Amino acid sequence: MTISVRKSRPANNNFNKIWRKYEDNIIPPIVGILGFLLVWQLASVIGLIKLPPPTDLITNERTRVYLMYPFFNRGGTDVGLFWQAMASLQRVLIGYSLAAIVGISLGILVGLNVFLNKALDPLFQFLRTVPPLAWVPLALAALQQNQPAALFVIFITAVWPILINTAVGVQQIPQDYINVRKVLRLSPNKFFFKILIPSALPYIFTGLRIAIGLAWLAIIAAEIVMSGIVGIGFFIWDSYQNNYISDIILALIYIGAIGLILDRFMAWLQTLIVRD
Structure with a gap:
């Protein structure tokens, strides 16, 4: 167990370095996209817009095939x-x-x-x-x-x-x-x-x-x-x-x-x- 933990540290360190380097450019777009999808989902569910919600891409059988x-x-x-x-x-x-x-x-x-x-x-x-x-x-x-x-x-x-x-x-x-x-x-x-x-x-x-x-x-x-x-x-x-x-x-x-x-x-x- 000790050996496997030591071997995984360099990989973890590399991932952490990469994440710290790019997190300022990764997190804002993810938050923006998720926020947009959430607003769209709510607006569609309450009937504010006539478009189907984003979840319809999965729940709609025909669209799910595509x-x-x-x-x-x-x-x-x-x-x-x-x-x-x-x-x-x-x-x-x-x-x-x-x-x-x-x-x-x-x-x-x-x-x-x-x-x-x-x-x-x-x-x-x-x-x-x-x-x-x-x-x-x-x-x-x-x-x-x-x-x-x-x-x-x-x-x-x-x-x-x-x-x-x-x-x-x-x-x-x-x-x-x-x-x-x-x-x-x-x-x-x-x-x-x-x-x-x-x-x-x-x-x-x-x-x-x-x-x-x-x-x-x-x-x-x-x-x-x-x-x-x-x-x-x-x-x-x-x-x-x-x-x-x-x-x-x-x-x-x-x-x-x-x-x-x-x-x-x-x-x-x-x-x-x-x-x-």
Whole structure:
């Protein structure tokens, strides 16, 4: 018994050190979430709101199936929430990748060319204010298919913050760097990779981080009005049509969790690549 107690002490000490280090960041969110759920439960029970309580995620038999078995696949659109979310996420990654390629390339071009910037900036500022849902009927009319239309809506929503932030980053390159290029007579390739990209990278990542959140929001909105496809947005609309409110709440948890993961991943990637 004495030996086992001695062996467990280092592990306990490590846990205590970790807990003391992060407890100020762990306890407040837990208290806030539990408090929110408690208020929601009470408001629903006393009839203050018409939504089902959070406990309905477990007590409702249909919702419990989606909660406990996210990987089931019965074919067609009758699949678990994991596959619904992955279908939406796949569309986001394709549309977002296209937006990143076009946005960064065009942003660099506009940032380097004063005439192009003055000519195109009003158009960019105008188009970026159009909400994602407004593009859906136009995309469906032009492309005639749900999948390409969804990808277009993601692309057209995500491209603007990437493009505009990239252009601003290029325009903010210090004049001293430009003078160094002239003095050393750097080739276009060296200027691009040694000066332009490193200087604009913080702005590019700011645009990429904003765009990933907008892309995720756009696909959910687009899928809601696109019938007959596997996707968490369509799942929400179909559940609403059949009055499965608990299913909608569970889907919203998936959406929020995935959105948070995407944002944190981009923030981590930015700290990894962009050096102060």
